[in-house]
Amino acid sequence: MRCAVILAGGSGTRLWPASRRARPKQFLAVGGVETLLAATVRRLHAVAPDVMIVTAADQVAAARAEAPGAVILAEPAARNTAAALGLAATHLVARDPDAVIGAFPADQHVGDEAAFGAVVERAFSAAERGDVIATIGLTPTRPETGFGWLELGGARLDLGAGVHDVARFVEKPDAAHAAAFVAGGRHLWNGGMFFVRAARLLAELERQLPATAAGLREIGLALARGDAAAAAAATAAVYPGLVSVSIDHGVMEQASGVVAVPGSFGWSDVGSWAAVAELLADDGNGNVRSGDAVVVDGSGNVVFTDRGVVALVGVSGLAVVRAGDAVLVLPADRAQDVRAAVDALTAAGLSRYL
């Protein structure tokens, strides 16, 4: 069996004030009416109709509403993606020792869904044919220093057309390296999507994160006995103690047999208000607007409002976001600095707005 495992554990401060502790980014309808999570489930349906969502315990109900047919695993605590994917793999091998996981972040945007589906099919197929971990490498459209990159190696025609070895992973590069990567053509963005047999993933965890593997084994033993209550108890006991590390850093970078399928399908990590702005059309005057908004004598502004109206006069290059009970104003090219606002609100005793 194939199973799409959707990692929906993000805390989502990067799109504050639209994203909140109680409503992370995957539950936002960014530039449309469908939430990012619902869109993620929908576009995987043709390739991997079995869906498992791993999310925070207090997000289970919201996730169920967005993905009625999915199996939902609750994390007793946020322990990052290596633990979350390990938990999913543990559940899947108990159902099918040959299960193949396709792991996807819950909060990405895809512009060309047909192209996305074809690339995902190739990646699943590679993981089914060979003893490999397949990933998707995204053709870069800018010298992005905020993403991890991967360097392509030789073609792996044995695993299907368009499959390559990964020579190495590159953590967030500096600007010079990122520019060279774009020019060189052998480097791709790591989109955080992985395809691997569940049993192979657990073996990698055993090798690289043995304490995590040992904890997961306790859960797996209960599942193997068909004892759901014991499995839940083991999860509650074990999971909060697992090391918090990403699947990229904790497993992929040191794993053997990693291959990549290059793809280009209008992908966005929706990682900042500037990224959201790129998903929306310019209003013809050099501004991007969502919701009732007017801009007088200004350009390069990004204005979002989920209610009411926002009016800008004589300002340029600003991101102005009104969502719920909060308003955020910062330069659009400092959209990464939402974190600073979140920290300041916490320091000011205003964390009720987070």
Next chain:
Amino acid sequence: MRCAVILAGGSGTRLWPASRRARPKQFLAVGGVETLLAATVRRLHAVAPDVMIVTAADQVAAARAEAPGAVILAEPAARNTAAALGLAATHLVARDPDAVIGAFPADQHVGDEAAFGAVVERAFSAAERGDVIATIGLTPTRPETGFGWLELGGARLDLGAGVHDVARFVEKPDAAHAAAFVAGGRHLWNGGMFFVRAARLLAELERQLPATAAGLREIGLALARGDAAAAAAATAAVYPGLVSVSIDHGVMEQASGVVAVPGSFGWSDVGSWAAVAELLADDGNGNVRSGDAVVVDGSGNVVFTDRGVVALVGVSGLAVVRAGDAVLVLPADRAQDVRAAVDALTAAGLSRYL
């Protein structure tokens, strides 16, 4: 009798979005808990306990709530201050032929109320002693080009200490003249407060705005008969046809016997968000904030919010106002340009937010 006539007909777009069509500036509590109108009534109480408010028909209930003891006259249509003050004078002479009016805008701020009271007392007294129109000239604190000014003439000790002839009125000067006025010391801001016998004001209207005077006479005849219903009918019939002109431009500039009492009492016309900011204390980091707000890495910002929170990161010199269902962002030194936002909203079919 003395009567404080409070002109509360302003439409108040300059403080949008806090001020709205349905809630003009005089009904805002700027920098406090008391509305500007309530504060105006309160600080006049010791000098002129009789209060008459002239306001728009649809603001009568709101005005009554702010000033329970006042007589309230409803304008069937907005016809500016010459007509409004003429209407008040017509009502007052019917009650007392010797009535003396002190006319005050409803939406100003006074920092030093004791000093204000002393100056108002002098101005009332001058109008009671002589056949003059007294005004208050405010000691300028900056070369303001947005106000009208007046030039002091010789002392009028016959009318009391501190009373001077007004040599002339100067409409909004250019920057060079305004700077010269501040340096010269003979020019004062015209604060829009006037003190005159009601009968004398009606005589000036007769001379300078005879059609207005004729219209008001119809109302006055009904009032002289004690026929309130006929007076109301005459007001409804006559008032909308009166010429719309300010008392300054329509009467004062050409009137004879105008005197001024110089004063300095922390006066503000509260005419823009920048003016509001001057009434509030700096937060110690070069920003002015009202309501829940944080500013990270920025200075010279003015942030007002009537609910929720506003967060600024990496921006300086902005006015950011959240009030009701609207948010306004503009440079603090372009605070006069709120009008542009109001016009743009109207043009965009969003006048429901005004």
